[in-house]
Amino acid sequence: MEQTPIAARRHLSIFGNTNAGKSALFNAILGQEAVIVSEHKGTTTDPVIKAMELIPYGPIALIDTAGLNDNSDVGALRIEKTKGILDRTDLALYLVDMASFDQDAQNAYEKFLIQFETKAIPHILVFTKKDLVPAETEKIFSGKYPNAVFTAHTEQKSIEKLKAKMVQELNKLENNDATLIGDLLPENSTVLLVVPIDSAAPKGRLILPQVQLIRDCLDHGMKCYVTREKELYRALSDVKKVDLVVTDSQVFSLVNEIVPREIPLTSFSLLFARQKGDLDQFMQGVKVLESLPEQAKILIAEGCTHNHTHEDIGRVKIPALIKKYTGKNMRFDFYGGHDFPQNLADYALVIHCGACMLNKKAVVSRLLKCRNLGIPITNYGIILAYLNGILARCSEIFQRRACPHE
Numbered sequence: 010m011e012q013t014p015i016a017a018r019r020h021l022s023i024f025g026n027t028n029a030g031k032s033a034l035f036n037a038i039l040g041q042e043a044v045i046v047s048e049h050k051g052t053t054t055d056p057v058i059k060a061m062e063l064i065p066y067g068p069i070a071l072i073d074t075a076g077l078n079d080n081s082d083v084g085a086l087r088i089e090k091t092k093g094i095l096d097r098t099d100l101a102l103y104l105v106d107m108a109s110f111d112q113d114a115q116n117a118y119e120k121f122l123i124q125f126e127t128k129a130i131p132h133i134l135v136f137t138k139k140d141l142v143p144a145e146t147e148k149i150f151s152g153k154y155p156n157a158v159f160t161a162h163t164e165q166k167s168i169e170k171l172k173a174k175m176v177q178e179l180n181k182l183e184n185n186d187a188t189l190i191g192d193l194l195p196e197n198s199t200v201l202l203v204v205p206i207d208s209a210a211p212k213g214r215l216i217l218p219q220v221q222l223i224r225d226c227l228d229h230g231m232k233c234y235v236t237r238e239k240e241l242y243r244a245l246s247d248v249k250k251v252d253l254v255v256t257d258s259q260v261f262s263l264v265n266e267i268v269p270r271e272i273p274l275t276s277f278s279l280l281f282a283r284q285k286g287d288l289d290q291f292m293q294g295v296k297v298l299e300s301l302p303e304q305a306k307i308l309i310a311e312g313c314t315h316n317h318t319h320e321d322i323g324r325v326k327i328p329a330l331i332k333k334y335t336g337k338n339m340r341f342d343f344y345g346g347h348d349f350p351q352n353l354a355d356y357a358l359v360i361h362c363g364a365c366m367l368n369k370k371a372v373v374s375r376l377l378k379c380r381n382l383g384i385p386i387t388n389y390g391i392i393l394a395y396l397n398g399i400l401a402r403c404s405e406i407f408q409r410r411a412c413p414h415e
Contacts, residue, residue, distance in 0.1 A: 013068040025104035027076025030137035033162040035073040066176045096374035101132040191229035203256035218277040218365045258393040278390025281363035285372045294387035305357040311345045313366040359386040
């Protein structure tokens with residue numbers, strides 16, 4: 010559980026006004042002093058994220074945020090960061106201090122509910138500091154908010170009750186992102202992974218998409234072989250029956266030439282596009298390449314931050330291939346990690362990475378922003394397959410249904 014990547018965990022975020030007890034509850038849920046707790050307002054500045062195991066649900070990522078009513082000199086910036094966490098939140102905890110839940114606090118809660126509803130985020134209303142108010146106060150609030158949970162960070166029983174509620178709400182969420190490949194091929198299938206080793210490859214290890222796909226194959230009883238593109242001919246000869254070849258998108262053209270047409274072919278990036286996003290929206294977005302004008306503005310969105318080389322796929326190879334394909338000069342902006350522009354209206358196209366470092370909620374939020382603004386969005390693997398003229402072949406596997414287990 011401890012080794013589960015943050016991107017593969019459900020994200021639970023704690024929201025509320027300053028001094029609502031967010032950090033104290035954050036520590037109590039984690040069972041450790043992970044953040045500073047103080048009576049002074051604005052102690053929490055940037056969001057803090059911690060991986061934990063929520064028994065019996067499983068691995069989650071818990072996020073503490075700054076107060077929504079922070080009126081310090083940098084309060085507006087902190088609040089913007091807090092609101093940015095909404096885009097990757099699967100389940101929210103909204104905290105209110107029982108001793109100060111006046112009309113203004115109630116109005117603030119109801120106003121923030123609109124954010125939850127707009128972004129389709131389920132939430133739990135959590136009253137804190139129950140140990141500091143009369144029992145009658147809890148009785149009054151429970152009558153008005155029957156689904157709320159009442160806590161004191163020093164009372165373990167109340168924390169366990171909250172955790173049980175968290176598990177209950179998480180179990181309601183649709184679990185349609187559990188597998189990369191398990192629903193595409195039957196058990197005992199053979200998958201061949203093509204992993205190029207160039208200057209961008211980390212020394213001594215595989216990158217996260219490759220590791221996750223290998224694990225997914227093992228979880229679903231599939232045989233998995235790994236080779237470089239240089240040894241692909243020999244690998245295909247050694248492995249007599251291959252049900253699917255999955256390649257890094259940057260060697261699409263070469264791998265397509267080597268792999269016989271009767272063997273299905275796709276990429277890591279396409280698998281992640283389907284698992285974490287909306288494959289149909291990504292597939293539709295790539296078609297805008299045919300009508301982009303000269304100097305069109307394109308956003309390249311990378312889910313991680315890394316050192317860039319002359320072989321960088323997002324910042325070097327894709328822009329060069331687009332220029333070659335369209336014969337036009339485009340303008341490119343690059344954003345990394347969880348940074349994403351608030352104003353997308355100026356962009357003619359958004360090209361997103363495979364998002365192995367982002368959770369599904371973050372990707373879906375970006376897709377929704379693009380959809381609402383009518384901005385086409387596509388994915389690294391899809392655009393590289395399209396530019397190489399092999400998108401139809403590389404997407405065939407997604408039209409198939411996994412054969413029943415025999």
